Amino acid sequence: MLKDITIGQFFPGDSAVHKMDARFKLCMTLLFIVMLFMGKHLYSLIFGIVFCVLALVLSKIPFRLIWKSIRVLLPILAVTAVLDIFLIDGGDTVFKWHFIEITSDGVKTALLMVIRILVLLAGTSLLTYTTSPIALTDAIERLLNPLKKIHVPVHAFAMMMTIALRFIPTLLEETDKIMTAQKARGASFSEGNLLQRARSLVPILVPLFVSAFRRAEELATAMECRCYRGDVGRTKMRQLKAAGRDYAAMAVTLILFGTALVVKIIF
Amino acid sequence: MAVIEVKDLTYRYGIGTPFEKTAVDHVQLTIPTGAYVGIIGHTGSGKSTLIQHLNGLLQPTEGTVMLDGKDIWADKAEMRQVRFRVGLVFQYPEYQIFEETVFRDIAFGPKNMGLSEDEIHARVKEIAGIVGISDDMLEHSPFLLSGGQKRRVAIAGVMAMRPEVLILDEPTAGLDPRGREEILCEIDLYRKKTGATILLVSHSMEDVARHAEHILVMNKGSVFCYDTVQRVFSRAGELQKIGLAVPQITRVCAALRQNGLAIDENIYTVEQAKEQLLKLLRQKGVNRGC
Structure with missing residues (x-):
């Protein structure tokens, strides 16, 4: 059933990583991504891996959850690796058969790429696992605050994101309901050629859009009834406060980042 | 003969x-052909889950659902036929409307059945007559209709498949008293014309008492009792214990009886009560000798 799909993938918990300020987590994740893609050498990957493992252990997220989000992308990863191995020339030839040639550079690039992406997936999924979507949008709004000076509607964007996230489960449930209702009228969604299948989505999509617009209108009215007028003079119920642990974690990240930078310059 | 077992x-x-x-927990149920069964129970008592099994939208974890003596899950290729024979109208069915005209929306089910154009036309016209949708309304966009009218179009969409068993999940929810009664009467009319078996899920004891012949009471996923309207409502005390009530008018009559009025015990509709009270008044009048 559609209800089984989890989006946002927030995994509530009580670990140090969960309690961290979402702004810091977001910045650290960005630094982590840059760190991973900075160097061309295997050495420079080590810092990213250290960061990722550290965060994983501290977050107390079960490994199978991380594996779940990695598993989906394994086929793509395999294709990337195979392409890298066969298409990149350079270095010594490791294997040769007719026109197929595998070089040491190809193997190295493939290996680097696979490790990079695996660590990237594990590290970034950690962000969504330990941070509720609402906290995340809050953090984005705060971080983008300076853009308000050049009249970017940061608050409006953040509000839109929050609302969109809030309504994902609602719309999934709605889709489920509409699908069963149309099935009861003999609709089938898995028969016929591509065109027929696309057409069979109409009985789902039209009611879904109608109800989404209805909900949007109701929500807008409800917000207006409570005098919502954007971010002018608006205060927050959840205040983001940086604590000692946030500064400590940021310091560790910066040290790792700095060392990775030095390693990149040396090698 | 049992149509559903x-x-x-x-x-x-x-x-x-x-x-x-x-x-739903080990439910045994036999619905005789042509019966009108009201299904009552709390939110979360398993009513909606139960009815979704009757046309194969949900597959039982254990047990079987038989339609005319045949297990509906025996041949999955036949499942669509089962859905045409057992029509299910969901709660707030107007949210499933999608076509450009009322006519085409009602015709969606019959079209899925693969009927000929003429047959579809005849059926839509017939059902529109039953639910009180006028000919020129058929060419309008369903999205411009009022809430009650949209509800009728949606119910007609299921009726047009002419199911032998019509199941309705709270078809009157959110309508005013007049709209409720109209829709219930249209369901009665459909039953009269086609001889269909009706299953009506409702929260309103009054509606069930007025229209159904049998009542199935669900509680915590099991059948609490399944009997004629009279016998179910005579167990008012037990019903109250599981948080359900008998119709208001039955309670009024019970209170009158306690105060010494010789009023009948089995009164479930306002009409019955009116008759009884008038009879009593007339007797009293005779006694006084006016």
């Missing part, structure tokens, strides 16, 4: 997760 039906969801729950 449910044997030992159990439905669990979320199996293997911490959210595992038994929504």
Whole structure:
């Protein structure tokens, strides 16, 4: 059933990583991504891996959850690796058969790429696992605050994101309901050629859009009834406060980042 | 003859997760052909889950659902036929409307059945007559209709498949008293014209008492009782214990009886009460000798 799909993938918990300020987590994740893609050498990957493992252990997220989000992308990863191995020339030839040639550079690039992406997936999924979507949008709004000076509607964007996230489960449930209702009228969604299948989505999509617009209108009215007028003079119920642990974690990240930078310059 | 027979039906969801729950628990049920059964019970008592088994939208975890003596899950290729024979109208069915005209929306089910254009036309016209949709309304966009009218179009969409068994999940929810009664009368009319079996899920004891012949009371996923309207409502005390009530007018009459009025015990509709009271008044009048 559609209800089984989890989006946002927030995994509530009580670990140090969960309690961290979402702004810091977001910045650290960005630094982590840059760190991973900075160097061309295997050495420079080590810092990213250290960061990722550290965060994983501290977050107390079960490994199978991380594996779940990695598993989906394994086929793509395999294709990337195979392409890298066969298409990149350079270095010594490791294997040769007719026109197929595998070089040491190809193997190295493939290996680097696979490790990079695996660590990237594990590290970034950690962000969504330990941070509720609402906290995340809050953090984005705060971080983008300076853009308000050049009249970017940061608050409006953040509000839109929050609302969109809030309504994902609602719309999934709605889709489920509409699908069963149309099935009861003999609709089938898995028969016929591509065109027929696309057409069979109409009985789902039209009611879904109608109800989404209805909900949007109701929500807008409800917000207006409570005098919502954007971010002018608006205060927050959840205040983001940086604590000692946030500064400590940021310091560790910066040290790792700095060392990775030095390693990149040396090698 | 039983049109629907449910044997030992159990439905669990979320199996293997911490959210595992038994929504329907070993239900035995026989619905005779042509019956009108009201289904009552609390939210979460398993009513909606039960009815979704009757046309194969949900597959039982255990047990079987038989339609005319045949297990509906025996041949999955036949499942669509089962859905045409057992029509299911969901709660707030107007939210499933999608076509450009009322006519085409009602014709969606019959079209899926693969009927000829003429047959579809005849059926839509017939059903429109039953639910009180006028000819020129058929060419309008359904989205411009009022709430009650949209509801009628949606119900007509299921009726047009001419199911032998018509199941309705709270067809009157959110309508005003007049709209409720009209829709219930249209369901009665459909039954009269086609001889169909009707299953009506409702929260309103009054509606069930007025229109159904049998009542199925669900409680916590099991059948609490399943009997004629009279016998179910005579167990008012037990019903109250599980948080359900008998119709208001039955309670009024019970209170009158306690105060010494010789009023009948089995009164479930306002009409019955009116008759009884008038009779009593007339007797009193005779006694006084006016």
